[in-house]
Amino acid sequence: MSTNAPQAPRAARASGTSGASGAHIGVAALLSLVVGWFVFDGIASLVGLPAFYEQLGVDPATVPWVPLWAGVLLPIVSFVTAAVIARRQPLTRFALVLIIALAATAAVRLSLIAAATGSIVLVSRFGG
Amino acid sequence: MPRTPTPDDDAALRWEQFDDPSYGESEAAIAARTAAEAGDAGNGADASSPDAFSPGAVLDAHTDAATTLTRTGLGTNLLTGVFAVVYLAYSVGWIIGVGLVPLSGPTLLIEVMYQFSEFLAMIASALWFAAAVALTRGGRAAHRFGWLALGTLVLIPWPILLGVFS
Numbered sequence: 001m002s003t004n005a006p007q008a009p010r011a012a013r014a015s016g017t018s019g020a021s022g023a024h025i026g027v028a029a030l031l032s033l034v035v036g037w038f039v040f041d042g043i044a045s046l047v048g049l050p051a052f053y054e055q056l057g058v059d060p061a062t063v064p065w066v067p068l069w070a071g072v073l074l075p076i077v078s079f080v081t082a083a084v085i086a087r088r089q090p091l092t093r094f095a096l097v098l099i100i101a102l103a104a105t106a107a108v109r110l111s112l113i114a115a116a117t118g119s120i121v122l123v124s125r126f127g128g
Numbered sequence: 129m130p131r132t133p134t135p136d137d138d139a140a141l142r143w144e145q146f147d148d149p150s151y152g153e154s155e156a157a158i159a160a161r162t163a164a165e166a167g168d169a170g171n172g173a174d175a176s177s178p179d180a181f182s183p184g185a186v187l188d189a190h191t192d193a194a195t196t197l198t199r200t201g202l203g204t205n206l207l208t209g210v211f212a213v214v215y216l217a218y219s220v221g222w223i224i225g226v227g228l229v230p231l232s233g234p235t236l237l238i239e240v241m242y243q244f245s246e247f248l249a250m251i252a253s254a255l256w257f258a259a260a261v262a263l264t265r266g267g268r269a270a271h272r273f274g275w276l277a278l279g280t281l282v283l284i285p286w287p288i289l290l291g292v293f294s
Contacts, residue, residue: 037241093263100259103252104282106245107222111286114229 027095028083034102035075038109042071049116067112074112078105204269208261211276218253221285226250228291253283 046068053063082101086094226246233239256279264272 034244038245041238041241096259096263100252100255103248103255104279106248107252107283107285109245110226110229110249111284113231114225114287114290117230 023091024087024094027091028098031095031098031102032079035079035105038075038105039072042068042073042075042109045113045116046072064116067116071109071112074108075105078108200269204272207269207273208276211273211280212257214280215253215257215276215283218280218283218285219250221288222250222253222283225285225287225289225291228287253279256283 049068050060050063053060078101079098082097083094086097089097226249229246231242231246233242257276260272260275260279264275
């Protein structure tokens with residue numbers, strides 16, 4: 001009897017964590033809609049920017065492939081990383097960490113867009 | 129009828145199980161104990177003297193420990209303040225830099241999503257700083273400063289920097 005007593009709080013903590021996982025998944029699913037938008041926009045840029053370069057008659061070798069691919073992969077990687085890091089946190093902290101991951105993704109994405117469009121400006125200024 | 133004492137009757141009065149999750153020693157207690165032990169060792173050198181134990185030495189040791197902790201807290205607050213200034217500059221940089229990125233959507237929905245992502249970028253620095261400070265409160269200072277340092281690398285406002293450089 002006495003040997004089972006210390007295990008009771010551990011079992012309660014474990015059941016509390018597993019009970020909150022449904023809400024965690026719901027929050028993650030809701031916020032993943034924004035991730036889906038980021039990925040969709042990244043794919044649109046990945047497809048559209050090389051075509052735009054070709055339309056301008058710019059050398060295809062100057063297409064900024066690294067920012068374009070990063071714009072597709074970064075939202076997924078950062079969101080999954082944040083979800084893994086905060087998976088054992090309470091629901092409010094879990095949601096906060098995911099929102100911060102989305103905000104950081106938006107900031108980095110704007111940096112990538114600035115880098116990509118900066119290359120367009122430089123090409124049209126010096127190459128075209 | 130008197131109960132026969134068992135050998136382990138006093139087990140509940142000891143802290144022998146250090147892996148017990150309810151056992152914890154605060155930083156203040158650790159520092160005070162370390163300083164007190166150092167004071168005892170110093171007194172042990174002249175243990176032959178009649179006044180080998182002096183309550184004043186223990187009091188001084190505790191005072192030194194408290195001073196050390198105060199200095200540590202002051203350093204943590206000072207470094208957090210430095211990071212706050214950096215993150216404030218980042219927020220201003222993003223608020224200005226968002227206007228330098230030419231984003232416009234062909235439809236209303238895409239335009240709204242662009243505006244939303246620009247808003248997220250503007251509040252990202254403030255959110256990261258507030259969360260790093262709030263979620264690491266009461267924890268190790270290295271964790272807080274590690275997350276804050278990572279944020280200063282991730283959230284560099286490249287649009288305004290590129291605009292300045294070009």
